[in-house]
Amino acid sequence: MDLTIVWAFIIAFAVAAYVVMDGFDLGIGILFPLLPVGTQRDQAMNAIAPVWDGNETWLVLGGGGLLAAFPLAYAIILPALYAPLTAMLLALIFRGVAFEFRWRDARHRRFWDAGFFVGSIAATFAQGITLGALVEGIEVSGRAYGGGWWDWLSGFSLLTGASLVAGYALLGACWLIFKTEGPLQLRARRFARGLLPALLGAIGLVSLATPFVERKYFERWFDWPGMIVTFPMPLLVVLAALAAWRSFDRGGDAAPFLWSLGLFGLSFVGLGISIWPDVIPGRVSIWQAAAPYQSQLFLLIGAGALIPLILGYTAWSYWVFRGKVGEQGYH
């Protein structure tokens, strides 16, 4: 069996799991300044406090897994994206500590709330830039990054950065619809109605731009057999968006979140179709970057046993904290 393909899917799964779980979590940070100081902010924070830590661990798995399974890709991509990744790490520090610090220092709560917002939006924007720069292609020379300091900066990467901000903010709003009630939920529904069109516009722009940043993508999407996917794709996006829109007003409180995830899922599949089977588009394939068979196999044994277990206890933790977040917190 070709373990390289298995590992490509495991890494893709880790990235997807990260987006599913940390996306709403960062999104709430992005929406944070739009919430009135006081109960609603506290509620929003409480809707993620018990789980943010586990959510962020998927990011570590994405990085660590890439090093283990595709060391060459890790060694080229990370220096190429030095600036946005460093910005993301620093931003994550601010938002991560805000979860604790805002409760410990009432006098500076405003400051840590601002840190939570800036950290969340900067981390999201940096992740979007990272994605855009990767899709655009990275200069490789030998077994190392061969480009310059600012290569990651382009109109396209700024567009993907902004798109991800809109996307995570939508996930955040939908999570609030799911986990809260009353005035905060009403507010979140309003946010979602504004964010969904923004995200759709962003998906449209990125989809239109992608075939032109790299000729290969164009061929992928507009030659046989890629067209089988190309044509239904916009239709599916529109259908998911319509379903999401309808769910903002009626239906279960979980539906908006699930339909928004559907939009992310479709975008993710689209991305996969564009770059497969490369890990650095147009330069390095998954097989060129792959770790040797012994490394792949050794880690696969652990991943096969542990990932289901992790999903199990993560689900349990969400189950323990299920239901709506009250206004009163603990007592």
Next chain:
Amino acid sequence: MTDADTALLLARCQFAFTVSFHFIFPAFSIGLASYLAVIEALWLKTGNAAFLNLFRYWLKIFAIVFAMGVVSGIVMSYQFGTNWSVFSDRAGPIVGPLMAYEVLAAFFLEAGFLGVMLFGMERVGKGLHFAATLMVAAGTAISAFWILSVNSWMQTPTGWTINGQGQFVPAGSWLEIIFNPSFPYRLVHTVLAAYLTTALVVGGVGAWHLLKGRSSPEVRKMFSMAMWMATLVAPLQIVVGDLHGLNTMEHQPAKIMAIEGYFESYPDGAPWIMLGIPDDEAETVHYPIAFAKLGSLGLKHDMNASMPGLKTLPKRDRPPSEILFWSFRTIVALGFLMLALGMLSLLARLRKRLYDWRMLHRFALVMGPAGFVAVIAGWVTTEVGRQPWVIYHLLRTEDAVSPIATPGVGGSLIAFVLVYFSVFSAGALYILRLMGRPPHAGERGETRAPIRTAGITPSSALRGLRPGPETDGPEKNGPEGGGKER
């Protein structure tokens, strides 16, 4: 200095800075997680509310330490790639899976159960909550296992071969890689260091409240438990440290030469240079205070054993004695002070004066942060001591760095320094504030758990969990206060 040299130096500074800062948190959280598990177990066993109060008191501190450990740890997992890409490419097939095991087996376990540990007592009941605490504690220990295996492999690499792309790949058995020669010693030494560090902090906090005349059952318990740890673990740690040193002598003699200031070779018994000023340029130790033959006695347990010096190595292969000489003496001095604290507290305990011998409390208070200084000095010794290699004798540090330019690394280093100092100083301040208040009856846990509209937890599971009336003004920082402020 060429531009590449500057970039290399800055990359090294950045790694040293971020990893040193990061390690402070796990050094504390590894010990604290186990301590919390022990006091929760004692509470479940005895039903004594003082243990629950202690648990909740330290849990709040643990939450802050843990959060800072997580965010500074994520930085590390990316920095191997951003700054040390050649190392990542070449050593990835070996160190990558080990680090991924750390993520899968440890990080998820800690993070997955942390929410329940912090906020879930009233939801899951005592038994499951204790299980969650145990999982978090186990996670911290498993994390230490894997990351120290990685570090030890870089110090004493075994079980590798080189493939066609110049990468280090497993030669056969992964066990040979994981259990490389320095790993068992480093693991035990580091985990004991974490326990000792935590015990000193807990003891220091207990001593502070005893000095302030707040001798509650909670304060006495924390002080007594911490002093037991000092009494038992400090001597054990000195023995383990000696064994670790003998192991280093065997596999990395250059590190020992630099630690001991041996520039010359001593064919029939090396002196012990207790103090002096090592000078790498002049290849000597100025103003030495030395004792003949004691060096060989200590290092090889034989007075007349021969001991080669740094001059037997080309200059570019030597680690800097100017740093190692001092970092090592810092550890030893602190180690013996910890031993003294352990012994004095035992004496006080035997004479039934543990809670009212103020000199002991002052000593314990001063020793509160000593563990952190010792662990950082320890890592400086072992990491600087393996220079100029990143993988010992196989890959030089200068050859492992990313193709990055000076302005970029300089900029990121400044950003890390500014952010770490401001954010983590604030965190340290909040921790000190929490420590400055004594634990009290009816101590509350993390006070802002999300709550469901309808409760389903059986009331039997809640017996004994409800905190008493809140008395501690400044601690009213839960959501209930949020809406009213300003």
